[in-house]
Structure formats: structure tokens, C-alpha cells
Amino acid sequence: MASFQRAVVFSLVLMSLLWGSSQAKDLLVGGKTDAWKIPSSESDSLNKWAGKARFLIGDSLVWKYDGQKDSVLQVTKEAYAACNTTNPIEEYKDGNTKVKLDKSGPFYFISGAEGHCEKGQKIVVVVLSQKRTQVGNYVGSPAPSPVEFEIPAVAPTSSASNLKGGLLVAVGVLVLGLF
Numbered sequence: 001m002a003s004f005q006r007a008v009v010f011s012l013v014l015m016s017l018l019w020g021s022s023q024a025k026d027l028l029v030g031g032k033t034d035a036w037k038i039p040s041s042e043s044d045s046l047n048k049w050a051g052k053a054r055f056l057i058g059d060s061l062v063w064k065y066d067g068q069k070d071s072v073l074q075v076t077k078e079a080y081a082a083c084n085t086t087n088p089i090e091e092y093k094d095g096n097t098k099v100k101l102d103k104s105g106p107f108y109f110i111s112g113a114e115g116h117c118e119k120g121q122k123i124v125v126v127v128l129s130q131k132r133t134q135v136g137n138y139v140g141s142p143a144p145s146p147v148e149f150e151i152p153a154v155a156p157t158s159s160a161s162n163l164k165g166g167l168l169v170a171v172g173v174l175v176l177g178l179f
Contacts, residue, residue, distance in 0.1 A: 024058035029123065033064040038119040046123035055127045060100045067095030071112030080108035080124060083117035104129040
């Protein structure tokens, strides 16, 4: 009977790990409502925030800003580097922008307000594929080097805490099962 109980507990833990690590999240850009602005310093850069997070396919970025004074432009790598606002992939002006990250790879965003991008109001996020994260290749590992993408940013993390929590539960169950 004890082996059956262990099998049930193990199955439940495994299901919670898989479910918890694959949930899509809405991520507030910069981690706060007033983050879409010209950074006051390098440490205030949105790319600094993006380097401490993980982004997965299905997650969404959310911007809160004054739509009368600013906008969010999704642009190409070249437009990002040059702060070129003329032909964006997408333009958002509503002040409450939500962009779904629907594929792996880098996404580039700049401010549409004149001169703001040149002063650092821009962000690049690198979305990891679900396959790589479920296998665990990137969970808890450092983000890719900015040199890899030739931009001043690093890639993000969002479900590592779920995985760590699930692993903690699994270890606890195994330890309790031994006694």
C-alpha cells in the first residue's frame, strides 16, 4: 500500500511541476506601472530588468504609460539599434499595451516619443522556446550573452520560481517517504 501512495504522490508532484512551469504570464514591463520612461541611469534601464527575467512563448508584456505623450513601437533589430521610429512592425498608443510573445527569439521595442529611444527608452526581450525550458536547459542558468544578439541586453526568466517550488515539494515528498 505504501508504494501505491508514493506513486500517487509522485504523479501529483510531477503534474504540478509540468503545469506550474508552463503557465503563460502577463509581465508588467520594468516590474512597475511607471517604468516606460527615459531611464535615469544605466541601473534603471529596462534591459537590466529584462536580463533578470525569463520570457516564454505565450507570456505577454504589459506597458502602462500616458498614451497622449508616448507610445510603444515593436521594431526590427536594425530599427532598435538606430532608434528608427519610421516603419515599426506594430505601433501601440493606448497607454495600456499588451503584447503576446508568440514565438521564440528576440523582440525589440522602442519609445515612439521623439528623442526618447536615443536616451535609452527601449527594451529587447528574448523569448525561450517551451521545449528548451521544459527540458531544463535554461532554468536557473545565466541569460544568453548580449554579444550573441549584438544588442545591449540579455534574456529573461519567468517560470524558474515555479520549477524551484515544485522541486522543493518533490524533494520534501521523497524525504518524508523515506521515514
